[in-house]
Amino acid sequence: MPNIVKAWNIQNGASHDISGLVGQVHTMEVGNNMLFVGAERDFSNTILVWKGGSEADPFQMAAPLRGHTRGVxxxxxxRDRLCPGSNDRTIRVWDLHTLECVQELVGHTDVVMSLLCWDQYLISCSLDQTVKGLGCH
Incomplete structure (x- = not known):
């Protein structure tokens, strides 16, 4: 189904559609009581953010995070940061409290396919056949 992210309550089996102009979803992550969805649609390469809400309305749209020029x-x-990797070969670092971009990391020459936080390090791998590590302070 286009433009739908579906959530299931694994305790009672109920489902909930998290709707909006989502597009093609590539990745999802949860942190700081928010759901982050990396998508690609109609030249708008945003990270969509929903905050946890009430039982009747468990997902409330918070904000789109814009900055990548291609899909996330x-x-x-x-460490209180959201780090998305993109087809635009960059990683952006977003503060989870303000939802503002605080840093852009450039260094890969192809798509950033996977990211990992390990202790104080952000580790990225790319289709450029490299793995890079950066200290997070």
């Missing part, structure tokens, strides 16, 4: 294909949450 990987996400990781660590």
């Amino acid at each position: 294909v990987s996400l990781i949450v660590g």
